Amino acid sequence: MADFRLRIGFAKTGAAIWLSHLEVVRAMERCLRRSGLPCAISQGFSPHLKHSFSTALPVGTGSIGEFMDVELSQLVNAEQALEALQAAQHECLPILSAEYAPRDEPSLQVELNHSVYHIELDDPDGTVVTKLVKRLSARPEVTITKKGRPRVYELSNYIVDASLDSSNKHTVVLSLLSRPEGSLRPEVILEALASPDIELKIKAITRTALKHQDL
Amino acid sequence: MINQHSQSLRLKLEPLLSKVEKPSRYIGAELFGETKGDGSCVLVLSQDNTRTHEPSPFVSPNPVPPVPNVPLTSQLDVALIYPDVYEVGAANQALVILYNIARQMQGVGVERAYLPWIDMAVLLREEGLPLCSLESVRPLKDFDVLGITLAHELVATNLCELFDLAGIPLLAAERGEGVPLILGGGPVAYNPAPFAAFFDAICIGEGEEAFAEALEVLAQAKEQGANRADQLQALANITGFYVPSLTQNTVERRIVQNFADYPVVTNPLVPFIETSQDRFSVEILRGCTRGCRFCAGGMVSRPVRERSADSVVAAATQGLATTGLSEVSLNSLSSTDHSQIDQILRRLTARYQETDIKIGLPSQRLDAFGVSMATLVCGTQKKGLLTFAPEAGTQRLRDVINKNVTEADVLGAVSAAHEAGWRRTKFYFMIGLPTETDEDIIAITELANKAYNAAKDAVEDSERGKVRMSLSVAVFVPKAHTPFQFTGQVSREELDRRVRLLKASRLHKGIDLHWHDPAAAMIEAVFSRGDAPLAELGIKAWELGARFDAWSERFSLAIWQEAAAALGVELSELAERSFAVDKALPWDFITGGVSREFLALEYQHSLTGALTQDCTLGPCSNCGVCEGTVKTALAGKRG
Numbered sequence: 001m002a003d004f005r006l007r008i009g010f011a012k013t014g015a016a017i018w019l020s021h022l023e024v025v026r027a028m029e030r031c032l033r034r035s036g037l038p039c040a041i042s043q044g045f046s047p048h049l050k051h052s053f054s055t056a057l058p059v060g061t062g063s064i065g066e067f068m069d070v071e072l073s074q075l076v077n078a079e080q081a082l083e084a085l086q087a088a089q090h091e092c093l094p095i096l097s098a099e100y101a102p103r104d105e106p107s108l109q110v111e112l113n114h115s116v117y118h119i120e121l122d123d124p125d126g127t128v129v130t131k132l133v134k135r136l137s138a139r140p141e142v143t144i145t146k147k148g149r150p151r152v153y154e155l156s157n158y159i160v161d162a163s164l165d166s167s168n169k170h171t172v173v174l175s176l177l178s179r180p181e182g183s184l185r186p187e188v189i190l191e192a193l194a195s196p197d198i199e200l201k202i203k204a205i206t207r208t209a210l211k212h213q214d215l
Numbered sequence: 216m217i218n219q220h221s222q223s224l225r226l227k228l229e230p231l232l233s234k235v236e237k238p239s240r241y242i243g244a245e246l247f248g249e250t251k252g253d254g255s256c257v258l259v260l261s262q263d264n265t266r267t268h269e270p271s272p273f274v275s276p277n278p279v280p281p282v283p284n285v286p287l288t289s290q291l292d293v294a295l296i297y298p299d300v301y302e303v304g305a306a307n308q309a310l311v312i313l314y315n316i317a318r319q320m321q322g323v324g325v326e327r328a329y330l331p332w333i334d335m336a337v338l339l340r341e342e343g344l345p346l347c348s349l350e351s352v353r354p355l356k357d358f359d360v361l362g363i364t365l366a367h368e369l370v371a372t373n374l375c376e377l378f379d380l381a382g383i384p385l386l387a388a389e390r391g392e393g394v395p396l397i398l399g400g401g402p403v404a405y406n407p408a409p410f411a412a413f414f415d416a417i418c419i420g421e422g423e424e425a426f427a428e429a430l431e432v433l434a435q436a437k438e439q440g441a442n443r444a445d446q447l448q449a450l451a452n453i454t455g456f457y458v459p460s461l462t463q464n465t466v467e468r469r470i471v472q473n474f475a476d477y478p479v480v481t482n483p484l485v486p487f488i489e490t491s492q493d494r495f496s497v498e499i500l501r502g503c504t505r506g507c508r509f510c511a512g513g514m515v516s517r518p519v520r521e522r523s524a525d526s527v528v529a530a531a532t533q534g535l536a537t538t539g540l541s542e543v544s545l546n547s548l549s550s551t552d553h554s555q556i557d558q559i560l561r562r563l564t565a566r567y568q569e570t571d572i573k574i575g576l577p578s579q580r581l582d583a584f585g586v587s588m589a590t591l592v593c594g595t596q597k598k599g600l601l602t603f604a605p606e607a608g609t610q611r612l613r614d615v616i617n618k619n620v621t622e623a624d625v626l627g628a629v630s631a632a633h634e635a636g637w638r639r640t641k642f643y644f645m646i647g648l649p650t651e652t653d654e655d656i657i658a659i660t661e662l663a664n665k666a667y668n669a670a671k672d673a674v675e676d677s678e679r680g681k682v683r684m685s686l687s688v689a690v691f692v693p694k695a696h697t698p699f700q701f702t703g704q705v706s707r708e709e710l711d712r713r714v715r716l717l718k719a720s721r722l723h724k725g726i727d728l729h730w731h732d733p734a735a736a737m738i739e740a741v742f743s744r745g746d747a748p749l750a751e752l753g754i755k756a757w758e759l760g761a762r763f764d765a766w767s768e769r770f771s772l773a774i775w776q777e778a779a780a781a782l783g784v785e786l787s788e789l790a791e792r793s794f795a796v797d798k799a800l801p802w803d804f805i806t807g808g809v810s811r812e813f814l815a816l817e818y819q820h821s822l823t824g825a826l827t828q829d830c831t832l833g834p835c836s837n838c839g840v841c842e843g844t845v846k847t848a849l850a851g852k853r854g
Contacts (some may be wrong), residue, residue, distance in 0.1 A: 030539030
């Protein structure tokens with residue numbers, strides 16, 4: 001394969017937090033086409049751009065650390081690629097970085113299995129945040145219903161770390177692993193742990209980092 | 216003040232987004248959405264974007280762009296509105312053009328709004344929030360002008376819902392100083408009477424120049440502090456504008472003076488959400504003189520005017536590069552009739568052959584040329600669905616409607632398409648056409664069966680299982696300004712019977728049959744040739760809960776029947792009434808298109824099955840259009 005794998009970092013901010021994953025993918029494809037970068041095109045009946053994205057974010061969740069890999073048919077200087085992408089970006093989906101990634105690396109979804117979320121609550125005195133961090137840190141077993149089916153989850157398998165945001169007492173910082181067998185959304189964990197005695201009012205959820213962790 | 220108000224509305228609307236089905240309908244913030252430096256990222260969450268973040272594995276994040284401020288304005292504030300949900304309205308090309316005109320005008324600020332879906336409408340009412348513009352989240356009732364497009368007949372209840380959510384009186388007669396001027400326009404406006412009571416002024420015909428002139432006089436009027444009556448008078452002086460409270464004489468429909476050189480919008484807003492027309496559009500020609508006697512578009516959009524191949528190719532390449540969309544659509548009523556279509560398609564396919572860009576040709580001609588053009592567009596890519604519109608099953612009825620297509624054309628096109636690699640075809644027919652008999656209905660099935668066999672015969676044995684055919688049967692709705700304007704719709708009961716007859720006919724099992732609901736078509740017919748009292752009917756239906764009548768799953772005949780009964784109106788009578796050709800019609804005061812004499816003559820011809828040739832291929836048909844200042848203008852030689 002002659003193609004080159006460009007890894008693009010971007011954010012999902014402002015109005016764009018309300019986009020579905022598919023809408024983000026389509027918006028980023030348009031950004032790529034506008035950038036004029038030499039994107040590789042799949043062969044066959046319905047030619048399309050060759051790309052892959054880090055794990056999907058739910059509608060309503062923002063991020064400042066998303067990644068996509070795109071195959072280029074020619075090697076373009078990474079700094080020039082970044083400039084071209086930034087000139088073509090939508091300001092709610094700003095491009096943060098562009099670097100070449102080794103072609104033999106695993107896919108972004110496998111590679112970036114560790115998400116850090118900042119969850120801002122409507123919690124004026126910070127008491128809810130303190131209680132939640134305590135419960136998160138205990139990593140208990142919880143029953144979570146997905147698609148109508150209740151299932152018991154061992155939170156220690158998913159929660160890497162939970163803490164108070166040192167600069168914002170209304171915010172929980174939650175680090176979660178996504179596993180081959182599945183992952184849990186941060187608000188789902190918080191809702192399960194808040195029940196029944198804590199009234200949970202989430203103002204904003206932002207994925208602030210995506211990293212790799214060996215499982 | 217407005218700014219603070221908008222900010223507080225923003226904060227109240229924001230929490231609703233997590234409660235609705237598709238939040239991206241309500242966020243705006245499309246690429247190129249910022250106009251004159253205002254309103255791009257609209258609903259920005261209260262998250263703190265400035266805090267320091269954990270380092271990412273690949274890069275340290277740049278600061279996120281600041282939230283733009285919407286400046287105070289002392290300009291003419293205009294909101295363009297499509298009275299349906301975002302993904303339907305954002306695809307409307309008329310609004311794309313008018314928005315582009317307004318955003319370039321000095322002293323004009325333009326924003327947009329769409330009708331929220333039912334879930335959001337419930338929330339807005341619960342929270343007591345007014346319907347706002349997308350860009351700066353301003354209540355619609357605070358604008359100077361609202362421009363609303365009327366794209367189809369089933370729009371009345373959505374107009375009521377729109378005004379009610381915006382807190383604007385439903386009827387123009389009830390609106391005083393300080394309420395926005397409500398302007399309308401669009402294909403349905405050619406018979407403005409049914410909707411006149413909702414509007415302060417209605418633009419008849421092509422809106423580009425008339426709309427710009429209207430904004431100019433209204434901006435001046437605002438500067439001078441003119442009252443509502445003076446503003447309406449100023450609008451009534453513009454050719455093409457019908458002001459129901461003032462106009463006493465005829466209204467001449469407006470037409471663009473030089474369509475070929477009128478610039479294509481190459482930087483339209485690019486929606487995030489998947490819309491019903493998710494592609495970059497180039498209108499390659501306007502008008503159609505094929506002369507189908509049921510077709511309002513083909514009558515009111517004359518004369519034919521083509522953009523040159525050079526300007527089409529230039530607009531397509533520029534628009535694709537600017538928007539990043541993956542498809543360009545070459546739009547018109549009959550794109551394969553463009554005198555340079557072959558050249559246009561060859562140039563575009565050559566240019567985009569190594570890319571993921573697709574070229575769309577929405578209307579196909581029912582002959583070998585149509586198929587070869589469609590095949591050219593596809594190149595080596597997957598051949599999707601090919602659509603054909605014979606409209607009627609027998610040659611007799613095709614002659615009645617002046618659809619100059621024979622059975623041999625249909626079967627030849629099907630064979631050619633399947634030999635060229637197509638496997639999926641769709642056929643459009645109509646039932647309820649004037650003079651239709653049971654024989655014509657059964658002939659639809661027979662023609663479809665023959666086409667199906669021709670398709671199977673044209674492919675190798677191993678491919679036969681892949682042949683797919685579908686039949687879409689619409690109900691004929693007589694339209695104003697067509698030769699069939701004089702004739703009533705067939706009764707709903709009779710149409711139901713004809714649908715049953717069609718379903719009971721021996722259509723090949725491999726063909727999928729879809730048909731339109733005669734009940735919705737009856738309401739369309741009530742409005743398409745209706746007159747003034749219909750606004751009350753629309754209001755009553757809306758009060759009884761009718762919304763989004765154009766969505767078949769939302770349409771309720773029972774509601775319309777209840778509304779009609781409450782007002783003592785007989786729906787079937789309105790839909791089925793015929794007019795003598797020498798009798799006055801509610802839309803006679805709209806002039807400037809094809810002449811009434813031509814329409815009457817064409818109606819007579821339809822009854823004898825006499826054909827009228829396309830004047831771009833044969834002699835002038837004396838429709839009268841070219842007696843105006845704008846004449847037929849082709850880019851090359853047709854045929």
